[in-house]
Amino acid sequence: MSRVFAIGDIHGCYTALQTLLKAVPLTPQDQIITLGDYVDRGPDSRRVVEWVMEQTELGRCLPLRGNHEVMMLEALQGRMPMEHWLQFGGRDALKSYSSDGRTLDPDQIPIEHLRFLDQKLLPYAETETHLFVHGCLDATLPLSAQYPATLYWERFEKIEPYPSRKAVVCGHTAQKNGIPNNRGFAVCIDTWVYGKGWLTGLDVATGQYWQANQQGDSRTGWLAAPTT
Numbered sequence: 001m002s003r004v005f006a007i008g009d010i011h012g013c014y015t016a017l018q019t020l021l022k023a024v025p026l027t028p029q030d031q032i033i034t035l036g037d038y039v040d041r042g043p044d045s046r047r048v049v050e051w052v053m054e055q056t057e058l059g060r061c062l063p064l065r066g067n068h069e070v071m072m073l074e075a076l077q078g079r080m081p082m083e084h085w086l087q088f089g090g091r092d093a094l095k096s097y098s099s100d101g102r103t104l105d106p107d108q109i110p111i112e113h114l115r116f117l118d119q120k121l122l123p124y125a126e127t128e129t130h131l132f133v134h135g136c137l138d139a140t141l142p143l144s145a146q147y148p149a150t151l152y153w154e155r156f157e158k159i160e161p162y163p164s165r166k167a168v169v170c171g172h173t174a175q176k177n178g179i180p181n182n183r184g185f186a187v188c189i190d191t192w193v194y195g196k197g198w199l200t201g202l203d204v205a206t207g208q209y210w211q212a213n214q215q216g217d218s219r220t221g222w223l224a225a226p227t228t
Contacts, residue, residue, distance in 0.1 A: 002029040004127055008189035008200045009035060009171040012042025012092060016199040019212035023220070024201055033125050035171035036066025036134035036152070039117075040089025040216070041194035046096040046113075053116050060219065065121035066134040067152040067172065073118055076106050089194075123151050126166070130204050135172040137162055161185040169204055177227065180209060184226030204215070 007027060010017055038052055055061035068089060075085035082090075086104070094104040114159075124143055125132040133141070136154035138146055139162050139227040156173035162185070171190035175181050178197040181188040191211065193199035198211035198219075207223040 002027075002031060004031045004033060004130065004204050006033045006035060006132060006169045006189060006202045006204055007200075008191060009037035009174075009193070010042070010048050010067070010095060010199060011037055011089070011194040012045035012048055012052070013042055013193045013199055013214050014042070014047040014140075015216065016193050016212045016214050017048060019218050020199050020201050020210060023212060023218040024210045030060075032061045033132050034061055034063045034171070035063045035070045035132065035189070036121070037171060037190075038063075038066070038223060039072055039093045040068045040085075041092055043092060044096055045093040049113050049117070053113070053120075056116075056120060062125045062132075063121050064125060064134050064158035065152065066131060069117050070123060070148070070152050073114070076109075076114070087115075120189050123148075127204075129166060130162070131162060131166045131168045133168065133170050135170060137168060139163060156181060156186070156188040158188045159183070167204075169202065178211070179221075180223060182207075182223040182226050187223060 005040060014073050034052055038048045052063050056063050068069055072083045074080035075082045095101055097108045098105060133151055135152050136150050136159050138150045139160040162168060168186040173188050174190050174192040176192045180189050180200055189200040189202050191198045191200045200209050200211050202209045210220045212218040
Protein backbone atom coordinates (compact mmCIF):
# COMPACT_ATOMS: atom_id res chain seq x y z
CA MET A 1 0.00 0.00 0.00
CA SER A 2 1.19 3.52 -0.77
CA ARG A 3 1.96 5.93 2.03
CA VAL A 4 2.02 9.70 2.38
CA PHE A 5 5.38 11.05 3.49
CA ALA A 6 5.73 14.74 4.39
CA ILE A 7 9.11 16.48 4.37
CA GLY A 8 9.65 19.70 6.32
CA ASP A 9 11.56 22.84 5.37
CA ILE A 10 14.74 21.83 3.49
CA HIS A 11 16.30 25.29 3.13
CA GLY A 12 19.04 24.32 0.71
CA CYS A 13 20.32 21.49 2.91
CA TYR A 14 20.82 18.94 0.15
CA THR A 15 23.17 16.73 2.18
CA ALA A 16 20.53 16.31 4.88
CA LEU A 17 17.89 15.62 2.22
CA GLN A 18 19.92 12.85 0.61
CA THR A 19 20.77 11.37 4.01
CA LEU A 20 17.07 11.38 4.93
CA LEU A 21 16.08 9.65 1.70
CA LYS A 22 18.64 6.91 2.29
CA ALA A 23 17.29 6.33 5.79
CA VAL A 24 13.60 6.16 4.89
CA PRO A 25 12.15 2.95 3.39
CA LEU A 26 10.24 4.75 0.63
CA THR A 27 8.84 2.92 -2.39
CA PRO A 28 8.00 4.32 -5.85
CA GLN A 29 4.31 4.10 -4.90
CA ASP A 30 4.66 6.41 -1.88
CA GLN A 31 3.46 10.01 -2.17
CA ILE A 32 5.89 12.70 -1.03
CA ILE A 33 4.57 16.09 0.06
CA THR A 34 7.22 18.77 0.53
CA LEU A 35 6.12 21.64 2.75
CA GLY A 36 8.00 24.50 1.08
CA ASP A 37 11.10 26.59 1.83
CA TYR A 38 13.43 24.77 -0.54
CA VAL A 39 15.72 27.78 -0.90
CA ASP A 40 17.79 30.14 1.30
CA ARG A 41 19.97 29.71 4.39
CA GLY A 42 21.55 26.35 3.47
CA PRO A 43 24.34 25.95 0.88
CA ASP A 44 22.60 23.99 -1.92
CA SER A 45 19.33 25.66 -2.89
CA ARG A 46 19.93 24.86 -6.54
CA ARG A 47 20.29 21.11 -6.01
CA VAL A 48 17.28 21.01 -3.70
CA VAL A 49 15.12 22.78 -6.28
CA GLU A 50 16.37 20.39 -8.97
CA TRP A 51 15.41 17.41 -6.82
CA VAL A 52 11.92 18.78 -6.12
CA MET A 53 11.44 19.48 -9.83
CA GLU A 54 12.52 15.95 -10.77
CA GLN A 55 10.28 14.27 -8.21
CA THR A 56 7.34 16.43 -9.23
CA GLU A 57 7.87 15.57 -12.90
CA LEU A 58 7.88 11.87 -11.97
CA GLY A 59 4.55 12.32 -10.19
CA ARG A 60 6.00 11.35 -6.81
CA CYS A 61 5.94 14.78 -5.16
CA LEU A 62 3.33 17.41 -4.36
CA PRO A 63 5.44 20.55 -3.76
CA LEU A 64 3.98 23.25 -1.54
CA ARG A 65 5.00 26.90 -1.61
CA GLY A 66 6.86 28.43 1.34
CA ASN A 67 7.45 32.02 2.33
CA HIS A 68 11.08 31.85 1.15
CA GLU A 69 9.96 31.02 -2.38
CA VAL A 70 7.57 33.96 -2.11
CA MET A 71 10.38 36.28 -1.01
CA MET A 72 12.74 35.02 -3.72
CA LEU A 73 10.27 35.63 -6.54
CA GLU A 74 9.08 38.97 -5.23
CA ALA A 75 12.67 40.21 -4.95
CA LEU A 76 13.62 38.96 -8.40
CA GLN A 77 10.47 40.47 -9.91
CA GLY A 78 11.05 43.84 -8.25
CA ARG A 79 8.09 43.67 -5.86
CA MET A 80 10.34 43.51 -2.78
CA PRO A 81 13.69 45.21 -2.11
CA MET A 82 16.43 42.77 -3.10
CA GLU A 83 18.31 43.41 0.14
CA HIS A 84 15.33 42.20 2.17
CA TRP A 85 15.50 38.77 0.55
CA LEU A 86 19.30 38.66 0.70
CA GLN A 87 19.38 39.21 4.46
CA PHE A 88 16.98 36.30 5.04
CA GLY A 89 19.00 33.70 3.19
CA GLY A 90 18.90 34.93 -0.39
CA ARG A 91 22.67 35.36 -0.47
CA ASP A 92 23.11 31.64 0.14
CA ALA A 93 20.59 30.82 -2.58
CA LEU A 94 22.29 33.03 -5.17
CA LYS A 95 25.73 31.62 -4.30
CA SER A 96 24.41 28.12 -4.97
CA TYR A 97 23.50 29.20 -8.51
CA SER A 98 26.81 30.94 -9.24
CA SER A 99 29.64 29.26 -11.13
CA ASP A 100 32.22 30.32 -8.55
CA GLY A 101 30.12 29.82 -5.40
CA ARG A 102 30.47 33.49 -4.47
CA THR A 103 28.79 35.70 -7.07
CA LEU A 104 25.35 37.15 -6.35
CA ASP A 105 23.92 37.21 -9.87
CA PRO A 106 20.19 36.50 -10.29
CA ASP A 107 20.72 36.04 -14.03
CA GLN A 108 22.45 32.72 -13.31
CA ILE A 109 19.21 31.17 -12.03
CA PRO A 110 17.81 28.98 -14.84
CA ILE A 111 14.51 30.24 -16.19
CA GLU A 112 12.98 26.78 -15.77
CA HIS A 113 13.68 26.96 -12.03
CA LEU A 114 11.94 30.33 -11.77
CA ARG A 115 8.97 29.09 -13.78
CA PHE A 116 8.67 26.02 -11.58
CA LEU A 117 8.79 28.05 -8.35
CA ASP A 118 6.31 30.56 -9.75
CA GLN A 119 3.82 28.24 -11.46
CA LYS A 120 4.04 24.71 -10.06
CA LEU A 121 4.11 25.12 -6.28
CA LEU A 122 0.85 24.52 -4.44
CA PRO A 123 -0.73 26.63 -1.66
CA TYR A 124 -1.83 23.49 0.21
CA ALA A 125 -2.51 19.79 -0.27
CA GLU A 126 -5.24 17.52 1.06
CA THR A 127 -5.68 13.78 1.50
CA GLU A 128 -8.55 11.79 2.98
CA THR A 129 -7.13 12.23 6.48
CA HIS A 130 -4.73 15.21 6.47
CA LEU A 131 -4.20 18.79 5.33
CA PHE A 132 -0.73 20.04 4.40
CA VAL A 133 0.39 23.66 4.42
CA HIS A 134 3.63 25.56 4.83
CA GLY A 135 2.67 27.96 7.61
CA CYS A 136 -0.84 27.89 9.01
CA LEU A 137 -4.56 27.72 8.22
CA ASP A 138 -7.41 30.01 9.22
CA ALA A 139 -10.02 27.69 10.74
CA THR A 140 -12.81 30.15 9.87
CA LEU A 141 -12.20 29.96 6.10
CA PRO A 142 -12.49 27.20 3.49
CA LEU A 143 -9.24 26.02 1.94
CA SER A 144 -9.93 27.83 -1.33
CA ALA A 145 -10.33 31.17 0.50
CA GLN A 146 -7.19 31.09 2.67
CA TYR A 147 -5.07 34.24 2.64
CA PRO A 148 -1.44 34.02 1.45
CA ALA A 149 -0.32 35.75 4.65
CA THR A 150 -1.77 32.85 6.64
CA LEU A 151 -0.63 30.05 4.33
CA TYR A 152 2.98 31.19 4.05
CA TRP A 153 3.75 33.46 7.00
CA GLU A 154 1.57 32.70 10.05
CA ARG A 155 3.30 30.79 12.81
CA PHE A 156 2.33 27.42 14.28
CA GLU A 157 1.32 28.96 17.60
CA LYS A 158 -1.72 30.50 15.91
CA ILE A 159 -3.14 27.29 14.44
CA GLU A 160 -6.55 26.03 15.57
CA PRO A 161 -8.43 22.78 14.84
CA TYR A 162 -9.82 22.83 11.32
CA PRO A 163 -13.59 22.17 10.93
CA SER A 164 -13.05 19.15 8.69
CA ARG A 165 -11.29 17.48 11.64
CA LYS A 166 -8.42 16.52 9.36
CA ALA A 167 -5.04 16.79 11.05
CA VAL A 168 -2.78 19.54 9.69
CA VAL A 169 0.90 18.95 8.86
CA CYS A 170 2.96 22.10 8.47
CA GLY A 171 6.44 23.61 8.60
CA HIS A 172 7.67 27.23 8.75
CA THR A 173 7.98 27.58 12.55
CA ALA A 174 11.41 26.16 13.42
CA GLN A 175 11.35 23.73 16.35
CA LYS A 176 14.88 24.37 17.54
CA ASN A 177 14.86 21.42 19.92
CA GLY A 178 14.87 19.19 16.83
CA ILE A 179 11.61 17.44 17.75
CA PRO A 180 8.33 17.72 15.80
CA ASN A 181 5.69 19.67 17.72
CA ASN A 182 2.56 17.52 17.93
CA ARG A 183 -0.65 19.18 19.08
CA GLY A 184 -2.87 16.31 17.99
CA PHE A 185 -4.93 18.29 15.50
CA ALA A 186 -1.73 19.68 13.98
CA VAL A 187 1.97 18.86 13.85
CA CYS A 188 4.89 21.08 12.84
CA ILE A 189 7.85 19.26 11.28
CA ASP A 190 10.20 22.18 10.61
CA THR A 191 13.05 21.10 12.89
CA TRP A 192 15.68 23.73 11.99
CA VAL A 193 17.91 21.77 9.61
CA TYR A 194 19.75 24.89 8.43
CA GLY A 195 20.70 25.71 12.02
CA LYS A 196 21.84 23.02 14.39
CA GLY A 197 18.78 20.83 13.95
CA TRP A 198 17.39 18.17 11.66
CA LEU A 199 15.39 17.69 8.47
CA THR A 200 12.25 15.72 9.29
CA GLY A 201 10.22 13.33 7.14
CA LEU A 202 6.94 12.05 8.59
CA ASP A 203 4.81 9.02 7.74
CA VAL A 204 1.53 10.76 8.47
CA ALA A 205 -0.45 7.53 8.90
CA THR A 206 1.73 5.96 11.57
CA GLY A 207 3.38 8.95 13.25
CA GLN A 208 6.85 7.55 12.70
CA TYR A 209 9.38 10.13 11.56
CA TRP A 210 12.92 10.03 10.25
CA GLN A 211 15.47 12.80 10.57
CA ALA A 212 18.83 13.70 9.05
CA ASN A 213 21.28 16.56 9.43
CA GLN A 214 23.97 18.25 7.40
CA GLN A 215 26.66 16.14 9.08
CA GLY A 216 25.20 13.00 7.52
CA ASP A 217 23.64 11.63 10.71
CA SER A 218 20.16 10.10 10.76
CA ARG A 219 17.72 8.90 13.39
CA THR A 220 14.08 7.89 13.75
CA GLY A 221 11.33 8.32 16.32
CA TRP A 222 7.59 8.59 16.88
CA LEU A 223 5.42 11.61 17.44
CA ALA A 224 5.11 12.43 21.10
CA ALA A 225 1.74 12.62 22.85
CA PRO A 226 -0.11 15.81 21.82
CA THR A 227 0.63 19.05 23.65
CA THR A 228 -1.92 21.78 24.27
